[in-house]
Amino acid sequence: MVVIMQPGVGESEISGVVEAIQSYGMDAHISRGKERTIIGIIGDERKVDFDSIASLTGVERAMPILKPYKYVARDVTTRDKIIEVGGVKIGQELVFVAGPCSVEEEDTTLRIAEEVKLAGAQFFRAGAYKPRTSPWSFQGLREKGLAILSKVREKTGLPIITEVIDAADINVVGEATDIYQVGMRNMRNYTLLAELGKTGKPVLLKRGDSAKIEEWLAAADYIYRNGNENIILCERGIRTFEDYTRNTLDLNAVAAARNESSLPVFVDPSHGTGRGELVRPMSLAAVAAGASGLLLEVHFDPQKAWSDGKQTVTPAVLKKIITDCRRVAGVA
Amino acid sequence: MVVIMQPGVGESEISGVVEAIQSYGMDAHISRGKERTIIGIIGDERKVDFDSIASLTGVERAMPILKPYKYVARDVTTRDKIIEVGGVKIGQELVFVAGPCSVEEEDTTLRIAEEVKLAGAQFFRAGAYKPRTSPWSFQGLREKGLAILSKVREKTGLPIITEVIDAADINVVGEATDIYQVGMRNMRNYTLLAELGKTGKPVLLKRGDSAKIEEWLAAADYIYRNGNENIILCERGIRTFEDYTRNTLDLNAVAAARNESSLPVFVDPSHGTGRGELVRPMSLAAVAAGASGLLLEVHFDPQKAWSDGKQTVTPAVLKKIITDCRRVAGVA
Amino acid sequence: MVVIMQPGVGESEISGVVEAIQSYGMDAHISRGKERTIIGIIGDERKVDFDSIASLTGVERAMPILKPYKYVARDVTTRDKIIEVGGVKIGQELVFVAGPCSVEEEDTTLRIAEEVKLAGAQFFRAGAYKPRTSPWSFQGLREKGLAILSKVREKTGLPIITEVIDAADINVVGEATDIYQVGMRNMRNYTLLAELGKTGKPVLLKRGDSAKIEEWLAAADYIYRNGNENIILCERGIRTFEDYTRNTLDLNAVAAARNESSLPVFVDPSHGTGRGELVRPMSLAAVAAGASGLLLEVHFDPQKAWSDGKQTVTPAVLKKIITDCRRVAGVA
């Protein structure tokens, strides 16, 4: 941490800061400039309460130097993390996860799964638990949906990615899924993250729609430090003033997360745009920016999808996206 | 819902939309203009899947008319909701909730409680469970903190407001608190909201930092429809590009929530500004905008607070804020 | 500026930074911690190119200490700036500026002016030049509008505030106005600001809808350093994800600007909310937060206003706002 003192402070304010730093068992380094005095902390500042230091008399600003995460940082684990699920090496080969927004009736869901498999998808996705803004909207088939997902896996052989929305559901969801999905609403549900950390099963962690990149990586650290290194990051758009698209897909964050951490980064262009016609160009752009995989909402009849029809594409479009993305990946 | 068709669509697209609407058991009303055809839905559109309609062939836009919430809407319950806790009529009299960010050691916590009571606060607040961005930061005293809160209530008679961060903790937290606080990170944790809806105990629902006003009210509806009408809304700032302040306190939302719903609205100017020197002016502004109560971080020695010291004020400042706010309330 | 070096950099990187700093004629101060080396600049860092330093080899981050403005800073001019126009002491007494969004036909405009004067407004406002998002919208009466404003001043004695949108129009607008308004779209039109700085006539500078508080004050510095100290800041809402209101009125910025600068700060709750029913509560809140004046859109028949009718209030509402705001100002 760097503590910048106000202009003209006296020795008593300076020693107040030094003592506060020492009370955490750390050392301070004083640097007296003509205009300001600057105090640095020597040691791991993460133990120090940032706000308390910032509130000391005579302090103008206190700025952290260390990042709020440690384990998932690129400088700790330099090699790209590879996670193998059902024979697919996530983080090494380009991965396509496809399926409808919600689990639908068994025959529909199965038909979609077969068609996305044929189109080249390696994973099947569909939500059994659907967190929805309004309590008046469809909330998912829940347990019944999980049973359908298990059938899909059995019949198609596709491994499953589905969302878990509460720590109490981890076991029951775990029986149906190969990878837990944490949705953007739960990125800061630290109880859920910590409990998922204890399972060892891979977790796909979506970025919150108001989360900074650093906060997203810190959320991953909640999983990692509880013992689970199998984490996939997933960018799905942030909330901004732009309302032409459902969210603003932040591909800067993909390139940045690849630099800052060793984890694979997926992109969800369906939620990231909210518009079917933008899914293909943004899929290509995601791969060009460094994404290791894509989450795509696919349905053989998007207009009859139970939710998110507007951003859903057909298996035929999926096939074209997969072909083109593989070519782009060859360049990127 | 209003469905706006693309220019020049034919009868088949129009009847496609009409049939889709009818499949939900609703009626459609077609309005043919010179440039566009517009189709309205007759009935409660909340049953209709918005996205599916929007994805139909020939549809340019589909816009909801109804709000995503129902029970907490002002037009359903026209009279201001009054919630009585420990003799205080929330929603009727001006309420001040004060205390440190985190529960601290017992003697410190007790001393703060006594001082804020003396200054005029009617409720004591302090976090036992602290959701923190980084797993490396202090996470609260947890159960030990709850025990201290119970002592504070016993010794000072002040009712308690403290945060619950997971549905599994509702019972244990409920023994120590008079009002459950749902923090901004959990505003979209619908499992938690639904379970709190079953308790009957008042809930203070903080607005998420990326939540629209409508979404905040819809979150309140999750609590209400599970049987609990005792909901207090709390504005605590949204996340914007401005970084001089910790958040952007959105007082528009206070005036708006008062118009749109019958629930009392509190404001947290400590998190809403992140700067102690802005707490007093923004407290006055909050009351002027229509707030029914304030949540304030107070410590006899802000510089030694375990967290959020920078935005914490002293009991003396609290006293002045209470006096001045009561005068402003007389005007507003 | 504080330059934070990457962990483990060698002496050559450190001396590279030191030399770069010295090349601007400044001194560097090296502070070697266990984990990082930190280099401070001694002198006025505003002469140093921030980006070049940040791009030097081995640099992790470079953070400015000084603010991007100088003259308008509270520590330079500690006393509140008072600007006297037409006998009104702006910055000392509470000021109400009222009128329609656009200059309308002469008789309508005059009638509004007479009514707002009667209600207690000390200034008349109306736009002759209307910057509009779409070239297909009404762009204002322009020169004809200025002539009407001159008549209003002549007949009612009210001083005028109207917008200037281009440096080439400064003279012609100056003949009709007592205070130049710079709209939010032009806050970063530095040519306009610099030219207004040469006039000496007061300037009301609206904050840009994506401008940080510091950038707003730096824009004021463009006017000041060209010789014009008569600057009024005006908060009018920033652009965020919230779309219930037209903008998010940022009253934090009012309290902050009062602390950071000596200039009077006005608030425009009409644009800041975009909703007539929110204008009164947010006017009170603005004054409670420390505003020295308000800009209000007023029309005797808001439904017939040529623009912005939705956020316009009547003279009767204006009168009530003025009375209540004066009472709140007594507390704040």
Added chain:
Amino acid sequence: MVVIMQPGVGESEISGVVEAIQSYGMDAHISRGKERTIIGIIGDERKVDFDSIASLTGVERAMPILKPYKYVARDVTTRDKIIEVGGVKIGQELVFVAGPCSVEEEDTTLRIAEEVKLAGAQFFRAGAYKPRTSPWSFQGLREKGLAILSKVREKTGLPIITEVIDAADINVVGEATDIYQVGMRNMRNYTLLAELGKTGKPVLLKRGDSAKIEEWLAAADYIYRNGNENIILCERGIRTFEDYTRNTLDLNAVAAARNESSLPVFVDPSHGTGRGELVRPMSLAAVAAGASGLLLEVHFDPQKAWSDGKQTVTPAVLKKIITDCRRVAGVA
């Protein structure tokens, strides 16, 4: 426009809205549902003042159907606009514009130009007029810079793109430049846009950092309707809460602008990221999303660039970017 009436309004409110619509010479179409009455406008709603209608008694919401722009809309001009400058067909072939942020001393500037030409850039860019947040920062070499740009064109044959910041400078800048750049701060400087519309010379229009996609296209319409069809759109990042990157590069907007208009869309990944190490991946992503060209800050010694060194890449990196982008363009 679609006008949604409040529930339970009577005939007088409905006829009030109808009369208001008719007063603009348009027709209204009434659609009475069970819960609401909806009124549509028949004709070109752009003549109607939206706000006035929205403020009529009994109106709950009024929503525009038509877009705020007309000429640049894809449905008006279906074929991609091709703009030929110096033998390069913008909108048809992939275009690379490169150079330093600011015009520097003549020999440095010339050397950069020669190196970017060698690397494959077809245009040279450098700012002579530099709009800067702080009046204390370097403001560009201005006229001297224009003279250097003319030399660069003469010696290298590269056509020039440079920024014009005020309508009064159009002629002098026009002598040195082949394409006018309008910076993000001036996207809403409608006087400047209108005057550029009268020149016929191509204009590169950067998106404002708080501009919605529709507003950006409406700004282009200001140029078009004044007679100049040679417009290049340029996405350069929007302002959000994320501060890891300088801006949030919104590639959704590139794909969207390609769908909604017929104009070529460029991307500036240098400003869009603010970080040299992200420039290459985001260049590829931009092309994958549909960009017709890139604006890149390039310097043979980024650490000595006069401004924006942190986001500047070397000619060698430029060359690699050009090669890889051409391959991605083959797929996209």
